[in-house]
Amino acid sequence: GQQVMQIPQYQHVQEGEDFTTYCNSSTTLSNIQWYKQRPGGHPVFLIQLVKSGEVKKQKRLTFQFGEAKKNSSLHITATQTTDVGTYFCAGRYGNKLVFGAGTILRVKS
Amino acid sequence: DTAVSQTPKYLVTQMGNDKSIKCEQNLGHDTMYWYKQDSKKFLKIMFSYNNKELIINETVPNRFSPKSPDKAHLNLHINSLELGDSAVYFCASSYDRGRADTQYFGPGTRLTVL
Numbered sequence: 001g002q003q004v005m006q007i008p009q010y011q012h013v014q015e016g017e018d019f020t021t022y023c024n025s026s027t028t029l030s031n032i033q034w035y036k037q038r039p040g041g042h043p044v045f046l047i048q049l050v051k052s053g054e055v056k057k058q059k060r061l062t063f064q065f066g067e068a069k070k071n072s073s074l075h076i077t078a079t080q081t082t083d084v085g086t087y088f089c090a091g092r093y094g095n096k097l098v099f100g101a102g103t104i105l106r107v108k109s
Numbered sequence: 110d111t112a113v114s115q116t117p118k119y120l121v122t123q124m125g126n127d128k129s130i131k132c133e134q135n136l137g138h139d140t141m142y143w144y145k146q147d148s149k150k151f152l153k154i155m156f157s158y159n160n161k162e163l164i165i166n167e168t169v170p171n172r173f174s175p176k177s178p179d180k181a182h183l184n185l186h187i188n189s190l191e192l193g194d195s196a197v198y199f200c201a202s203s204y205d206r207g208r209a210d211t212q213y214f215g216p217g218t219r220l221t222v223l
Contacts, residue, residue, distance in 0.1 A: 033211065033212075035212070037150075041216075042199055042214040042215065042216050042217050043152065043199070043212070043214045044214070045211045045212060045213070048211065086150050088152060090212075092210075095164065095165070096154070096165060097154070097210065097212065098154075099151075099152040099153070099154075101149075101150070101151050102150045102151070102152070104150065
């Protein structure tokens with residue numbers, strides 16, 4: 001079945017360092033969404049990318065969708081302790097949204 | 110004014126029991142979902158209903174039976190609970206199962222089977 005591979009599984013960074021998580025699909029995606037789940041919380045929608053090569057920014061967060069619409073990344077500049085949590089990508093295949101395994105981000109202050 | 114609500118928040122039960130989790134959304138969405146999140150945080154869709162009609166039914170044991178009495182409610186009944194059913198179950202809803210299908214998740218139900 002369709003799979004979205006997400007790496008890394010874990011990332012521990014020092015506060016102020018940058019962080020990036022990557023998602024890859026073997027087949028073309030209709031769109032890709034990103035979610036953040038705080039510890040003990042539920043996933044919360046961050047953004048959706050639809051167009052090939054699309055780049056969107058939300059303050060310190062930069063989201064990219066690859067030209068072939070098979071990969072995506074989320075980059076956080078100068079992490080803060082409030083960034084801790086699990087970041088999920090979710091790729092759309094037809095009528096199904098498939099979540100990546102998530103990247104758990106820990107930030108040391 | 111909670112958008113997607115689930116009850117109960119915690120559920121601790123013995124193996125072999127039958128239990129239900131309820132979900133309600135007040136967002137006016139047409140589509141509702143059940144997801145299972147295991148201890149490694151992996152989030153996997155189980156079911157999806159659009160206007161009370163089942164549209165996604167992943168490879169889930171038939172001990173799990175979803176029921177949607179109306180488009181604002183999607184309940185999950187689990188028969189003969191097993192240890193491996195222990196997980197956090199999230200209900201979610203979206204406006205449209207097409208391109209504009211941002212998932213709004215409920216707070217989750219942590220199920221522990223002893």
